[in-house]
Amino acid sequence: MSNHTHVVLCVDKDMADGWSMKEVVRRWHQLYQGTLLSQKYQRGDTLSKGELISLEETVTIYRQRLYDISWLMRNLNEHIARVANKEDGCTGRFWEGRFKSQALLDESAVLACMAYVDLNPIRAKMETTPETSKHTSIQHRIQALIKGEQPKNLMRFVGNHKQDIPKGIAYSLIDYCELVDCTGRCIREDKAGYIEQHHSPILARLGLDSEQWLTLTTEFEQHFSTAVGSEHMLQQFKQHTDHRRIRGMAKARVLLQHA
Incomplete structure (x- = not known):
């Protein structure tokens, strides 16, 4: 962005x-x-x-x-800041503040967050389709999918849940691409959209309906803060991290109740 x-x-x-x-x-x-x-x-x-x-x-x-997120973001943000300042011919602080992070506690949270990020340019009306959305993983995945491949520098989709499944995202890449594409169309039309059944095999397996999914992929950051997941997973996270309260518990109960 x-x-x-x-x-x-x-x-x-x-x-x-x-x-x-x-x-x-x-x-x-x-x-x-x-x-x-x-x-x-x-x-x-x-x-x-x-x-x-x-x-x-x-x-x-x-x-x-x-494997430390803070060190990764330090390297990434410093590189972007140096390049941007060089392009603008200026010096000084580039980023407004420190990065924010959210723990994604289950598959529903991971896929919803991925789709939310992949659809950022469409929500901002910078692009009209996922395949033309520059600097997004969905663009790289679609380009690779056309060649019958998967991007080497992204986590692989390894197919649906089964025994001895290799490491990766346990869903079909083509299912995910189709879901992001039809979600983008709903968002782009600027109205309450409906995702047709043949486009939502992932949603069926996640236990989410079209309305829940569209809310997650358009308002993800509005409803959650430190962590994202089902109410059960948030409760476990709360105990593990000794938090007194976790923002988003009520929304998790509504949006991720079946996950």
């Missing part, structure tokens, strides 16, 4: 914990120069026992930062 960005993230701590020291250093050096020790290690030079102990402590910090 012209004045803000939305990113839907999957934080895979288990995968990061499984990386070797060599893999952590390799990934970190894609972003930063690292230290003299990490550079020496990556070159394949021999390190003393003391140097290895010191590097292991450093790699522990690197590993944590590589």
Whole structure:
């Protein structure tokens, strides 16, 4: 968008914990120069026992930062700010404030948030169709789908729920693209839309109806704050994080009651 960005993230701590020291250093050096020790290690030079102990402590910090949302947003926002300031020929603060994040607690929340983000340009009347919406994941997914592929840099749709399903989003990519497309048409017509049954296999499996879905994909940020999910998942999140109250509990009861 012209004045803000939305990113839907999957934080895979288990995968990061499984990386070797060599893999952590390799990934970190894609972003930063690292230290003299990490550079020496990556070159394949021999390190003393003391140097290895010191590097292991450093790699522990690197590993944590590589799956930390704050560090990701720091890198992303700094890059965008530098490019924008260079284009505008100015200096100084670019972003209004620190980023906001919401925990997506179940599949309904994830897919609704993805659709909300993918349809941002259409709601803002910047674009008329998902496939022409620049800088969106839905555009990349549609372009890849035409070739019978999926984008390598996005979380894959791996088909419907089944045993031994590979890691990814447990729904059909073509179902999701069709759902976003018909949702965009409802939004673009600026009236209370209706999603036809043959366009909503995902909604049926999520236990959401057309009205719930359209509310979620047009008013997502208005109703939730810290976390998004069913009332049951929000209660669990509340206990886990020791929050006294979670905004959006009432809306979750209405919009995600069957999820």
